[in-house]
Structures are given as structure tokens and as C-alpha cells.
Amino acid sequence: MFELRQASARGHANFGWLNSYHSFSFGRYYDPAQMGFSALRVINDDTVAPGAGFDTHGHQDMEILSLVLQGNIAHKDSAGNTEVLPAGEYQLMSAGRGIYHSEYNASATEPLKFLQIWLQPNQFGGAPGYQQKAFGEHSGLTLILSPDGRDGSLTLRQDALLYQLMLASGETEHVSIRPGRKVYLHLISGELTVLGQRLQAGDGIKIADETRLAFTAQGAVKALLFDLP
Template identity: 60%
Template sequence: MITIRNAHERGRASFGWLNSRHTFSFGHYYDPAHMGFSRLRVINDDSVAPGAGFETHGHRDMEIISYVLEGSIAHRDSSGNEKVLTTGEFQLMSAGRGILHSEFNPSTTQPLKFLQIWIEPEVSGGEPGYQQKDFGNEPGLTLVVSPDGAEGSLVIKQDARLYQLWLEQGQESSLALTSGRRAWVQLVEGELSVNGERLAPGDGAAISNESRLDFTALRPVRALIFELP
């Protein structure tokens, strides 16, 4: 079963320096029909003005992934990490028993666009952690996040996997799902067919009771594929 979450149906937030689209309930946007999917709790499509950003704030017991679509992020946290992520890079911050951090757009001219993703951990508490990597843009599926660090992926504290999908128009790829597993597809760019269902940019697809996902790029595609318990 595939249920489409259309981009235009997402929640909205606008604060001048930040424009955001919320796939699931977040902040002032509350929709009891969209509280998350499996352990996937947040997908925010954020645009941050030059020189602006999120002041220091805290999290705990959440796996927080950032994926930079355009521009760069300046990251600082209470574990001593001071990093810059550029376009195409992934960041995975494990909040564990508690961490403070800030995320800023260091450019004075270029906007920052990124996806902010939260996944609930399998076990609460533990040491906070920070990981960062650019996985390139090889055609097909590339494993980005996994519980065991397979194929050089970032390690998450949940039985979940995240793939990036790049396809040129007309190219195809597929992903097998074991029984009981679910998936979420988030389309960043292009037009994508998933088991015959069409997605446009910003659309998401909640998938359950499917043994295989067949992807066809109707236009050049960049997407994220979540495999979830």
C-alpha cells in the first residue's frame, strides 16, 4: 500500500529568516493525521536566509539528520564539535541523554536549503554523537545511514536505513523490503514513479505491505528512501 503525502498539503512556517514545510506535525503545526510514520518523526524542508539560523537549543533521545540541498550549514554543539556542511553532505547527530547545538547559514549572500529529519532511537539515553559525510551522487541507491555502518554509512541508533537515490531520466532502480518492514520515499527533485505511483518534488510516500519498490525516473531524480521497522 502506498499513500502519497502531497507537497502542497504540508504544514507551513514562516518567520522571515526561515521558511519551512513540515511533512509531519512540528512546532505550531499540528495535524493528528500526520504525527510521523513508523519511527520517522520529522521531515522539515527548511530555507534559511543568509546570515541567519537556529540559536543554541537542546535535544535529547532523538537521531537528527540534516541533508544540505543548497548552500552550507555552520554547526556547533556542546560536545565540542564545530563543523561546516556543504551542499550534498549529510549530518547525523545523536542527541542521546542531551545535547545543545546551533545551526547557522554562514553565507551573507546565499540562502541555505536543507532537510531536517528526526528519527526516534531504539534505546533512550547514552552518549551524544556526531557524524558527517558526503556520499556523492552516484546513479542508483546509496546507503547513507544504517544501524551497523554498512558500506561506510553513518551509524544510527535505530533499526532503520536511509538511502539516497539519484537517477537520470528513464533510469530505474529497486529496493527489496523484508516482511513487516515499511518505507518512506521523499522526493527532492524531479518526477519519480514508485510502483506505478507518481511523485512530484516535495511529495512523500508512506509504504507498507510491499515486498519490493521499483523506481523509475520520469525526470532526473534526487530522493531519499527510508527503510523502517
């Protein structure tokens, strides 16, 4: 089973200071057929104007991942974390029993581009958590999130894995899928073929009931690969 989620079909919101594309229902965009996939609830592709950002707001019982694609995020939260997240770094905020935070474009002259990703946890309440790390851009699969922090990954409160996938043009990555697991791939850049489907930047694909996948790059590729319960 697979379902292609084309970038052109995503929800869209433009508030002037924020231009956002929603892979799943979010905010004013609602599609009952796109309420998430397994524990994956949100993928927002955001562009924030210079000096603008999200004022202080709250979250509870959600795993919130940010990946900066261009620029820098200025982050501040009620747990005392005050950080700048540069391009290429991942930030994981576990909201736990409740946390307030703000996110701003740290530049007064250049736009900020980042992915905001929410995963529903399998542990509720508890203290909020904050993690931040750069993983580089190594060829193939790099583990970013896991429930046990294996191989230097960030620790996620859910039975899910997230990999960064980097491929040069013409390269193929073979991935084995455990029985009963689901896969979601979000293509950040380049073109990629999987299961006979050709994906372009911003596209996603939902995959279930498969045991082995082959991802082949047409041009340099950067993608996120979710292994979900």
C-alpha cells in the same frame, strides 16, 4: 498499502528568516494523521535567510539528520563539535542523554536550503554523537544510515536504513522489501513513479505490506528512501 503525501499538503511556517515546509506535525503545525511514520518523525524542508539561523537549543533521545541542498550550515554543539556542513553532505547528530547546538547559514549573502530529519532511536540515554560525511551522487541506491555503519554509512541508533536514490530520466530501480518492514520515500527533485503514483519534488509516499517496488524516473531524480521497522 500506500499513502501519497503531496508537497502542497505539508505544513508551512514562514518567520521571515526561516521558510519551512513540514511533512509531519512540527512546531505550530499539528495534524493528528501526520505524526510521523514508524520511527520517522520529522522531515522539514527549510530555507534560511543569509546570516540567520537557529540559536542554541537542546535535544534529547533523537537522531537528527541534516542534508544540505544549497549553501553551508555553520554548526556548533555542547559536545565540542564546530563544523561547516557544505551542500551535498550529511550530518547525523545523536542527541543521547542531551545536547545543545546551534545552526546558522554560514553565508551573509546567499540562502541556505537543507532538509532536517528526525528519527526516534531504539536506544536511550548514552553519550551524544556526531558524524558528518559526503557520499557523492552515484547512480542508484547509496546507503547513508544503518544501525551498524555497514558499507561506510553513518551509524544510526535505530533499526532503520536510509538510502540516497539517484536516477537519470527513464531509469528504473527495483527494491526488495523485507517482510514486516515499512518504506517512506521523500522526493527531493525530479519526478518519479511508484505503485502507479507520480511524485513531484517535495512529495512523499508511505508504503507498507509490499515485497518489491519499482521506482521509475521522469527526468533526473534525487530522493531519500527510508527502510523502517
